[in-house]
Amino acid sequence: MTTVTAELLTVPEVMARLKLGRSTVYDLIRSRRLTSITIGRSRRVPADAVREFITCEIKKAA
Known part of the structure; x- marks a missing residue:
């Protein structure tokens, strides 16, 4: 059994x-550059996905 605590x-x-802004965040989610899940009618983004997004963007800029 795997335990996930995100x-x-x-x-x-x-x-x-x-x-x-809100539109930009939803654009990132829509384009799958930022991972998210839907729980009921709520959209949630794992904190790890935000960190991965930042790391990826830093690497692109370098």
């Missing part, structure tokens, strides 16, 4: 962490 962030929390 911090799930709301879109407003992701907006605050990335300093981006």
Whole structure:
């Protein structure tokens, strides 16, 4: 049995962490550059996915 403990962030929390607007965050989700899941009618983004996105963007910029 595998235990997964991931911090799930709301879109407003992701907006605050990335300093981006709502539309941009949803565009990143829609284009699959930022992983997310849907629970009921709520969209959640794993904190690890935000860190991976930042790391990937830093590598692209280098």
